[in-house]
Amino acid sequence: MNSPANGDREAFEAYCQDGVERALALGNRGPMRFDDDGRLARDIVNAYNEHGFYVFTGVLSQSEINELTREFDALLDNAPRSTEDELDSHGRPSRYGGYMTLSRRDAEGDLDAGDDAPMRVGLVSHPLMFMHSALCVYAHPDILRMVASIHGDDFVPFHESIFHKGAGEGPPTSWHQDGRTHWTEDGAVIEGRDGSGKKHGFNLSVSWSHCTPENGLWVVPGSQRQWRLAGGGSFPPISERIPEAVPMMLAPGDCGMVNRSSLHGSFPNRSPERRITMVMGYHSRESAIGTKTTNVHAFMRPIREGEPREYSEDYVLRRTRMIPLAIDARRQKYPDEEPYEYKGSFVGSAEWNDTTRAEISREGDEYWRRDITL
Numbered sequence: 001m002n003s004p005a006n007g008d009r010e011a012f013e014a015y016c017q018d019g020v021e022r023a024l025a026l027g028n029r030g031p032m033r034f035d036d037d038g039r040l041a042r043d044i045v046n047a048y049n050e051h052g053f054y055v056f057t058g059v060l061s062q063s064e065i066n067e068l069t070r071e072f073d074a075l076l077d078n079a080p081r082s083t084e085d086e087l088d089s090h091g092r093p094s095r096y097g098g099y100m101t102l103s104r105r106d107a108e109g110d111l112d113a114g115d116d117a118p119m120r121v122g123l124v125s126h127p128l129m130f131m132h133s134a135l136c137v138y139a140h141p142d143i144l145r146m147v148a149s150i151h152g153d154d155f156v157p158f159h160e161s162i163f164h165k166g167a168g169e170g171p172p173t174s175w176h177q178d179g180r181t182h183w184t185e186d187g188a189v190i191e192g193r194d195g196s197g198k199k200h201g202f203n204l205s206v207s208w209s210h211c212t213p214e215n216g217l218w219v220v221p222g223s224q225r226q227w228r229l230a231g232g233g234s235f236p237p238i239s240e241r242i243p244e245a246v247p248m249m250l251a252p253g254d255c256g257m258v259n260r261s262s263l264h265g266s267f268p269n270r271s272p273e274r275r276i277t278m279v280m281g282y283h284s285r286e287s288a289i290g291t292k293t294t295n296v297h298a299f300m301r302p303i304r305e306g307e308p309r310e311y312s313e314d315y316v317l318r319r320t321r322m323i324p325l326a327i328d329a330r331r332q333k334y335p336d337e338e339p340y341e342y343k344g345s346f347v348g349s350a351e352w353n354d355t356t357r358a359e360i361s362r363e364g365d366e367y368w369r370r371d372i373t374l
């Protein structure tokens with residue numbers, strides 16, 4: 001791994017410190033709060049709409065954090081030794097290796113790190129299928145109440161995956177805006193300033209690690225209004241320290257909600273702390289149905305070139321079933337908790353049992369084959 005020169009390390013530390021101060025001054029972080037009608041407090045929604053992101057603190061209980069950590073570490077321990085290998089480092093078959101994005105990149109993102117560089121798991125796609133703790137978090141009642149406040153009661157899924165940035169070696173995520181469909185021709189976002197209209201939804205980064213300026217995601221506040229790719233534009237390289245960007249600091253159990261139209265990215269993780277965040281996304285139904293785009297998520301691992309898709313009502317109804325199924329799985333795990341009552345439409349049984357588990361995992365027809373890239 002190349003080490004940054006001391007001068008550059010000091011400059012990065014100063015950038016981080018300045019970013020923390022600017023992040024904390026935005027007023028877009030705190031616990032989830034709801035009005036008497038069960039909707040997310042208006043000032044939270046307004047701050048999210050203004051800045052294009054919001055940090056919810058203390059969402060998950062310590063026991064949920066522990067289970068996510070235990071299950072995820074067991075997955076990592078069973079990762080294949082290389083992309084060509086089906087065995088893990090203990091010589092056991094890697095059960096879910098096909099869902100892991102592996103690379104030999106070092107923390108600089110250097111693709112030529114050499115055949116001797118150890119393999120890194122950078123991303124685990126579709127964890128709801130094989131991490132019960134992730135499936136239960138997906139149905140957390142406060143998270144779903146928050147989602148309904150932003151997208152309406154009949155919200156629908158997007159995609160789920162786990163970002164893993166190993167201590168001292170996590171590759172960067174390039175600056176980008178995820179949304180690709182709901183922009184005007186000259187690149188203005190269609191989503192209204194009050195969150196109305198068709199939109200790209202948000203990525204909710206659920207953390208069970210400490211996300212710091214060094215290892216975590218950075219967001220450019222207010223950048224959700226204009227698409228940088230419009231008119232032949234491009235995204236800045238991740239080597240660029242955008243002066244207005246701020247870090248999204250998360251403690252274990254916090255969740256960061258980032259508008260998919262916002263410019264965001266993360267620097268190489270040279271810190272001694274690993275970062276793990278599960279991105280779960282949701283859309284408003286009207287933003288999804290009938291939209292034509294290039295889907296990059298409905299694959300075992302995300303694919304850059306994607307595949308053209310048009311989201312029919314049936315496609316969305318079938319994918320949406322994962323919401324009530326997860327609610328039922330969570331209800332069985334936490335019988336004393338009041339479950340979220342989903343009011344949207346879906347097709348299929350919503351009872352979580354061995355039959356439905358087998359249905360959503362059936363080879364060739366797994367639920368994630370209907371992920372909804374917008």
Ligand SMILES: O=C(O)CCC(=O)C(=O)O
Nearest residue numbers: 163173178203217266279
């Ligand atoms: O967490 C990260 O570093 C990247 C997340 C991201 O790019 C995304 O959710 O689109």
